[in-house]
Amino acid sequence: MKRIISLLMENEPGALSRVVGLFSQRGYNIETLTVAPTEDASLSRLTLTTAGDDHKIEQITKHLNRLIDVVKLVDLTEGAHIERELMLVKVRATGAQRAEVKRCVDIFRGQIVDVTSSVYTIQITGASDKLDSFFQAVGEASIIEVVRSGVSGIARGEKILSL
Amino acid sequence: MEKLSGGDILIRSLAEEGVEYLFGYPGGAALHIYDAVFRQKAVQHILVRHEQAATHAADGYARSTGKVGTVLVTSGPGATNAITGIATAYMDSIPMVVISGQVMSDKIGEDAFQETDMVGVSRPIVKHSFLVRDASKIAETVKKAFYIASTGRPGPVVIDIPKDITNPVDKFDFDYPDKVKLRSYTPIAKGHTGQIKKAAQLLLQAKRPMIYAGGGVVQGNASEQLIELVRLLNAPCTNTLMGLGAYPGSDEKCVGMLGMHGTVEANMAMHHADVIFAVGARFDDRVTNTPSKFCPSAKIIHVDIDPASISKTVAADVPIVGAVDAVLDELLEIIKAEDAKPDEQALAQWWKQINEWRERYSITQTPRYETGGMLKPQEVVSALYEVTNGDAYICSDVGQHQMFAAQYYHYDKPRRWINSGGLGTMGFGLPAAMGVQMAHRDANVVCVTGEGSIQMCIQELSTCAQYNLPVKIICINNQALGMVRQWQDMQYDSRYSESLYEDSLPDFVKLMEAYGHVGMKVTKREELKQKLEECFAMKDKTVFMDIYVDPNEHVYPMHIAPEGSMRDMWLNKTERT
Numbered sequence: 001m002k003r004i005i006s007l008l009m010e011n012e013p014g015a016l017s018r019v020v021g022l023f024s025q026r027g028y029n030i031e032t033l034t035v036a037p038t039e040d041a042s043l044s045r046l047t048l049t050t051a052g053d054d055h056k057i058e059q060i061t062k063h064l065n066r067l068i069d070v071v072k073l074v075d076l077t078e079g080a081h082i083e084r085e086l087m088l089v090k091v092r093a094t095g096a097q098r099a100e101v102k103r104c105v106d107i108f109r110g111q112i113v114d115v116t117s118s119v120y121t122i123q124i125t126g127a128s129d130k131l132d133s134f135f136q137a138v139g140e141a142s143i144i145e146v147v148r149s150g151v152s153g154i155a156r157g158e159k160i161l162s163l
Numbered sequence: 164m165e166k167l168s169g170g171d172i173l174i175r176s177l178a179e180e181g182v183e184y185l186f187g188y189p190g191g192a193a194l195h196i197y198d199a200v201f202r203q204k205a206v207q208h209i210l211v212r213h214e215q216a217a218t219h220a221a222d223g224y225a226r227s228t229g230k231v232g233t234v235l236v237t238s239g240p241g242a243t244n245a246i247t248g249i250a251t252a253y254m255d256s257i258p259m260v261v262i263s264g265q266v267m268s269d270k271i272g273e274d275a276f277q278e279t280d281m282v283g284v285s286r287p288i289v290k291h292s293f294l295v296r297d298a299s300k301i302a303e304t305v306k307k308a309f310y311i312a313s314t315g316r317p318g319p320v321v322i323d324i325p326k327d328i329t330n331p332v333d334k335f336d337f338d339y340p341d342k343v344k345l346r347s348y349t350p351i352a353k354g355h356t357g358q359i360k361k362a363a364q365l366l367l368q369a370k371r372p373m374i375y376a377g378g379g380v381v382q383g384n385a386s387e388q389l390i391e392l393v394r395l396l397n398a399p400c401t402n403t404l405m406g407l408g409a410y411p412g413s414d415e416k417c418v419g420m421l422g423m424h425g426t427v428e429a430n431m432a433m434h435h436a437d438v439i440f441a442v443g444a445r446f447d448d449r450v451t452n453t454p455s456k457f458c459p460s461a462k463i464i465h466v467d468i469d470p471a472s473i474s475k476t477v478a479a480d481v482p483i484v485g486a487v488d489a490v491l492d493e494l495l496e497i498i499k500a501e502d503a504k505p506d507e508q509a510l511a512q513w514w515k516q517i518n519e520w521r522e523r524y525s526i527t528q529t530p531r532y533e534t535g536g537m538l539k540p541q542e543v544v545s546a547l548y549e550v551t552n553g554d555a556y557i558c559s560d561v562g563q564h565q566m567f568a569a570q571y572y573h574y575d576k577p578r579r580w581i582n583s584g585g586l587g588t589m590g591f592g593l594p595a596a597m598g599v600q601m602a603h604r605d606a607n608v609v610c611v612t613g614e615g616s617i618q619m620c621i622q623e624l625s626t627c628a629q630y631n632l633p634v635k636i637i638c639i640n641n642q643a644l645g646m647v648r649q650w651q652d653m654q655y656d657s658r659y660s661e662s663l664y665e666d667s668l669p670d671f672v673k674l675m676e677a678y679g680h681v682g683m684k685v686t687k688r689e690e691l692k693q694k695l696e697e698c699f700a701m702k703d704k705t706v707f708m709d710i711y712v713d714p715n716e717h718v719y720p721m722h723i724a725p726e727g728s729m730r731d732m733w734l735n736k737t738e739r740t
Contacts, residue, residue: 017286
């Protein structure tokens, strides 16, 4: 099962490598990873997605918590949460295809952020499965290049991850 | 405020932490620090002959005293040579601070001479690490490092210091902090009272209870509480390899070590128990045999300071996260306040069963070896036990001799058995014994080793000479890498691939003499005890006893693996449980 683990860690050199190293060292897998500073300059927020049964996820969260640089951690998938990923995708768009692709982008509430005579560069945000289904809708054959940000997430309602 | 250079701040900080001995080896990037070492007296530096030995010696010092072992090495090869010892300490949760010199800050990343990314290389085998980028941060970093190394589940911490940070010209305010604050690190002390109550209920209702005590009881200084609990419950107690001495080995409630080379009675009792109280132990694969077959009818209570140890390999029914001494204190209070008492009748049955296993299988009652023919390694350990009155510090290397020393020497006190249990590091014994001897100058400190292990750190004989360390080296010489050979006998039709030396062993007696030590050779059973007594009578000498034993001897009992349960054991080369 896919899990979204979100954590606050010290914004120090080497902190990220400890988190990433833990996964390779213990044979866990990171599917996506995003990390950026927060409003508090001493903290970074890292969000990663991984897969595994409950036992494995419990071990992962315990080992992450053991890292001195990890200040606080939450498994967002344990409760109601919002998940977003940003994707930039270059799509071949010529002739009749141009209108078709445009329609598809509208349906997915995406934006065409760059245009040439033969290529649209499209920006789409949403949960990962929405981004996946865009490929099917637009047709995999017309896709030239894809870049995805990895998953970011936040809990719904009053629940927050802060110090 | 006092102004000091980075190097002086570092050494003064160590002194503030109460460091008596700094085990190390100098080199370019550490020279400013070594100059600071020279200019003071509070911290004594011990010059080893290889950085691996510095970490093992600090480790032995830490294991035998409970204090933090401290190491100083230079960058590059100095740092990488220390890695094996850091990994050894990490696997056994030993408090240690390792300071490594680093190339100049502005050279980092340029592949400078003797540059290694020490923080990167050591990352998977440290509890934490620091790269100091500013001399004004040295004191605070040392404070943090000692705090992290010695609290919670202890472990090694690396401080990597670029050379420019310690230069003698730049001076900084020195004010050693009293306290340390780490928002992301708050070691758990007390256990959850509700969980401890549940544990008390289970233990009082148990018909076949079993106490399984690990290295955490030794590290957590909780032996007294453990002894009280065992007596209160009238339950059998087994110690892990790391936990030997946590509960007195010669006490009748002790059923010996458990696991791969544990006693049959301990493993049988574990397998048939209805409640297992695991304390400061981690259900290591060398204990559990096949996890899915582990103790099928037992409810498991697991007390550990590290949440990640709980339910890692074997699921706990009652997990308790907390410091073992605090949890045991509370558990004892709760049990004493209870009206319910342990089920005497059921316990009498249980002890009857255990005593039957003992009579049938115990290695002390019926030796697992033939007493004729060549001298046997087990006899050597038994004789050592007698000659030292069971009261020596036994620092073991790794292999068959380690298992014999665990089985046939009975440890009645914690911190007397010093061995690399988790990592299984050959070469650990002699330097560890040096660290122990530094801390306990008048005690009998023994390195039990083999002719294989001793050659992995034999250069330290020179360190023993320099610091007059009267370590007694008991080399159980079977002229082969014994444990490798045993597995080759059992699983590879006795094809001894690279486990023999083909007459290339040195004359250890002459080698000792070259270092100014005493060497003794023993080949006959009749002379063993007398020679051992002669050896221990030489209070001020480093003595090496080269004791020739039967190369065909195997360590038994031994778990049948893979697919076996706790109770499935080889008793000797042909019989099994």
